Amino acid sequence: xxxxxxxxxxxxxxxxxxxxxxxxxxxxxxxxxxxxxxxxxxxxxxxxxxxxxxxxxxxxxxxxxxxxxxxxxxxxxxxxxxxxxxxxxxxxxxxxxxxxxxxxxxxxxxxxxxxxxxxxxxxxxxxxxxxxxxxxxxxxxxxxxxxxxxxxxxxxxxxxxxxxxxxxxxxxxxxxxxxxxxxxxxxxxxxxxxxxxxxxxxxxxxxxxxxxxxxxxxxxxxxxxx
Amino acid sequence: xxxxxxxxxxxxxxxxxxxxxxxxxxxxxxxxxxxxxxxxxxxxxxxxxxxxxxxxxxxxxxxxxxxxxxxxxxxxxxxxxxxxxxxxxxxxxxxxxxxxxxxxxxxxxxxxxxxxxxxxxxxxxxxxxxxxxxxxxxxxxxxxxxxxxxxxxxxxxxxxxxxxxxxxxxxxxxxxxxxxxxxxxxxxxxxxxxxxxxxxxxxxxxxxxxxxxxxxxxxxxxxxxxxxxxxxxxxxxxxxxxxxxxxxxxxxxxxxxxxxxxxxxxxxxxxxxxxxxxxxxxxxxxxxxxxxxxxxxxxxxxxxxxxxxxxxxxxxxxxxxxxxxxxxxxxxxxxxxxxxxxxxxxxxxxxxxxxxxxxxxxxxxxxxxxxxxxxxxxxxxxxxxxxxxxxxxxxxxxxxxxxxxxxxxxxxxxx
Ligand SMILES: Nc1ncnc2c1ncn2[C@@H]1O[C@H](COP(=O)(O)OP(=O)(O)O)[C@@H](O)[C@H]1O
Ligand SMILES: [Mg+2]
Numbered sequence: 209x210x211x212x213x214x215x216x217x218x219x220x221x222x223x224x225x226x227x228x229x230x231x232x233x234x235x236x237x238x239x240x241x242x243x244x245x246x247x248x249x250x251x252x253x254x255x256x257x258x259x260x261x262x263x264x265x266x267x268x269x270x271x272x273x274x275x276x277x278x279x280x281x282x283x284x285x286x287x288x289x290x291x292x293x294x295x296x297x298x299x300x301x302x303x304x305x306x307x308x309x310x311x312x313x314x315x316x317x318x319x320x321x322x323x324x325x326x327x328x329x330x331x332x333x334x335x336x337x338x339x340x341x342x343x344x345x346x347x348x349x350x351x352x353x354x355x356x357x358x359x360x361x362x363x364x365x366x367x368x369x370x371x372x373x374x375x376x377x378x379x380x381x382x383x384x385x386x387x388x389x390x391x392x393x394x395x396x397x398x399x400x401x402x403x404x405x406x407x408x409x410x411x412x413x414x415x416x417x418x419x420x421x422x423x424x425x426x427x428x429x430x431x432x433x434x
Numbered sequence: 435x436x437x438x439x440x441x442x443x444x445x446x447x448x449x450x451x452x453x454x455x456x457x458x459x460x461x462x463x464x465x466x467x468x469x470x471x472x473x474x475x476x477x478x479x480x481x482x483x484x485x486x487x488x489x490x491x492x493x494x495x496x497x498x499x500x501x502x503x504x505x506x507x508x509x510x511x512x513x514x515x516x517x518x519x520x521x522x523x524x525x526x527x528x529x530x531x532x533x534x535x536x537x538x539x540x541x542x543x544x545x546x547x548x549x550x551x552x553x554x555x556x557x558x559x560x561x562x563x564x565x566x567x568x569x570x571x572x573x574x575x576x577x578x579x580x581x582x583x584x585x586x587x588x589x590x591x592x593x594x595x596x597x598x599x600x601x602x603x604x605x606x607x608x609x610x611x612x613x614x615x616x617x618x619x620x621x622x623x624x625x626x627x628x629x630x631x632x633x634x635x636x637x638x639x640x641x642x643x644x645x646x647x648x649x650x651x652x653x654x655x656x657x658x659x660x661x662x663x664x665x666x667x668x669x670x671x672x673x674x675x676x677x678x679x680x681x682x683x684x685x686x687x688x689x690x691x692x693x694x695x696x697x698x699x700x701x702x703x704x705x706x707x708x709x710x711x712x713x714x715x716x717x718x719x720x721x722x723x724x725x726x727x728x729x730x731x732x733x734x735x736x737x738x739x740x741x742x743x744x745x746x747x748x749x750x751x752x753x754x755x756x757x758x759x760x761x762x763x764x765x766x767x768x769x770x771x772x773x774x775x776x777x778x779x780x781x782x783x784x785x786x787x788x789x790x791x792x793x794x795x796x797x798x799x800x801x802x803x804x805x806x807x808x809x810x811x812x813x814x815x816x817x818x819x820x821x822x823x824x825x826x827x828x829x830x831x832x833x834x835x836x837x838x839x840x841x842x843x844x845x846x847x848x849x
Contacts, residue, residue, distance in 0.1 A: 235496065254847045254848075255843075255847075258843035258847065261736065263732075263735065263736055263841075263842045263843035263846065264841060264842075264843035264844075265841075268804060283741055284742070285840060287735070287738050287739060287740040287741070288738065288740070289738075290735075290737070290738035291737065291738020292738065294738070296736050296737065298736075299848045300848045302733045302736070302846065303733075304444075304727075304733065304734075305447065305730075306446070306447030306448070307440065307443055307444075308443045311439075311440070315440075315734070315737055316737045316738055316739075318437065318440075318739070318743070319740075319743060321795070360468070364737065365737075368738075376848075
């Protein structure tokens with residue numbers, strides 16, 4: 209299992225108009241490993257996450273997640289892969305404002321035919337418990353602090369037990385202390401589940417705990433040390 | 435079920451936006467239903483005067499004034515209608531039946547009575563028997579009369595008494611209700627057409643003006659397919675020329691300029707314009723609701739909702755809103771029609787349709803007829819408006835979420 213490749217990116221390019229944002233990115237993260245992506249603003253980190261999540265199409269090159277070439281999947285298969293195998297945490301939390309913390313965590317399980325509603329609720333409740341929000345489940349996002357919202361987002365990303373977790377500056381909107389706590393949580397929970405982690409971060413303390421550090425510069429990988 | 439739960443949460447969360455959408459759908463439906471209800475009621479009201487005689491169209495020809503106003507005369511608007519004209523009308527497309535009649539005034543020094551001899555048929559003797567309050571109906575071969583209840587009271591006549599008409603005695607076999615008869619083509623005395631034709635043929639003041647034969651008529655009650663009414667009226671007008679008098683709901687409608695805009699065609703136009711505005715309103719409300727949520731829909735995509743489910747979610751939300759709007763619109767329409775109750779129309783009958791000679795002082799003047807028609811919800815129109823509202827709202831929503839955004843990531847990334 210650990211020899212398998214969790215994420216593989218081969219020669220991916222992406223341009224927005226005249227701007228070449230990714231200029232041939234090659235990357236391989238073994239399953240279960242933690243890769244931290246660092247680099248200056250504008251270097252293409254978010255675009256890389258977008259491409260790996262399948263929410264952004266590369267102009268050339270290919271992306272494999274759990275061995276699946278994303279360009280070979282249709283919309284429905286792509287959605288299924290994202291739902292079951294890829295968890296995403298955003299910088300701006302991206303919770304649904306009308307729904308409670310619990311319902312937000314349940315969202316990715318709506319069409320889960322394998323498990324009963326009760327099981328799903330149990331799973332979501334347990335995750336919220338683990339991220340320290342057992343007494344906040346019925347709160348709406350607007351009633352939660354930034355750190356709490358991001359914890360809900362982490363629980364949501366993990367609810368279907370994905371093999372890959374993507375995070376794009378998950379602490380960017382949090383103060384340092386809260387941010388570190390959230391990152392520690394993300395890291396710990398990912399590790400506990402043997403999830404492949406691809407996390408964009410500026411926090412060098414956390415990056416130091418990563419299995420590999422990927423430094424991006426001008427749309428290329430400057431450094432990848434393992 | 436879980437998506438419905440989400441939909442409800444979402445709608446409750448965006449309460450004001452939801453209420454705006456519901457209100458615009460409701461206004462559209464309300465306007466359409468109410469306007470159709472009013473237009474239908476006014477339409478029925480203007481149809482009522484001729485409908486009470488069982489016809490859709492009354493045809494007459496303006497005649498001359500007899501040399502002497504005595505004995506049996508043809509009223510001024512009731513000249514002989516040539517037999518070939520009758521046949522011509524009978525053959526027109528859209529004409530369902532033609533009932534011939536002979537209308538006479540009997541002018542005596544001490545009294546006056548109007549006499550209508552009429553053929554059998556739906557617009558003829560049959561329509562009389564529906565109004566019978568005493569006695570028995572008339573049959574074609576009878577040499578007997580029915581009398582109007584007001585006339586019976588005024589002249590103290592009863593069923594069984596004999597009545598003199600143009601020098602011939604007729605037994606009164608029944609009394610018809612004056613109130614229900616309306617004021618159009620109303621007479622004091624009704625009889626089958628044959629004896630009336632005999633009386634007319636023998637009357638000197640008729641003979642002085644017209645070559646009236648024993649099988650002629652001076653008044654036609656025509657039943658017309660409602661769809662063809664306008665065309666038939668035009669054709670009959672063309673046939674009879676300037677002297678022809680064709681009365682139908684169209685002529686009453688013309689007289690009612692105040693409610694003209696509610697006539698069926700104008701009602702349709704007004705309803706269409708309102709529906710258009712409302713549709714634009716619904717479109718805007720739905721469009722901005724969906725646009726506002728583009729980022730949220732991208733989040734759903736990011737966490738693995740298939741686009742088809744996202745679309746379903748949006749459609750459920752908008753369907754719930756539209757349904758609420760439709761129900762609200764119909765309920766308010768029902769309440770409003772209940773409050774309004776009925777429409778009243780006062781129609782000034784043209785003197786040529788009035789049953790009394792304008793020169794008789796005692797019988798003059800009140801030629802107006804007030805018709806009150808309850809406003810009823812035209813359920814077919816209400817259903818159409820409701821389904822229309824639903825369809826517009828759902829179509830707009832479906833259009834907006836027809837296909838997934840090409841670059842959901844650009845909606846999700848933060849700069
Ligand atoms: N949708 C877009 N259209 C045009 N330019 C974009 C778009 N998304 C990103 N960019 C540009 O691409 C460059 C790389 O962006 P990004 O991947 O977000 O870098 P990072 O996350 O490393 O800051 C930036 O200059 C950004 O302005
Ligand atoms: Mg970025």
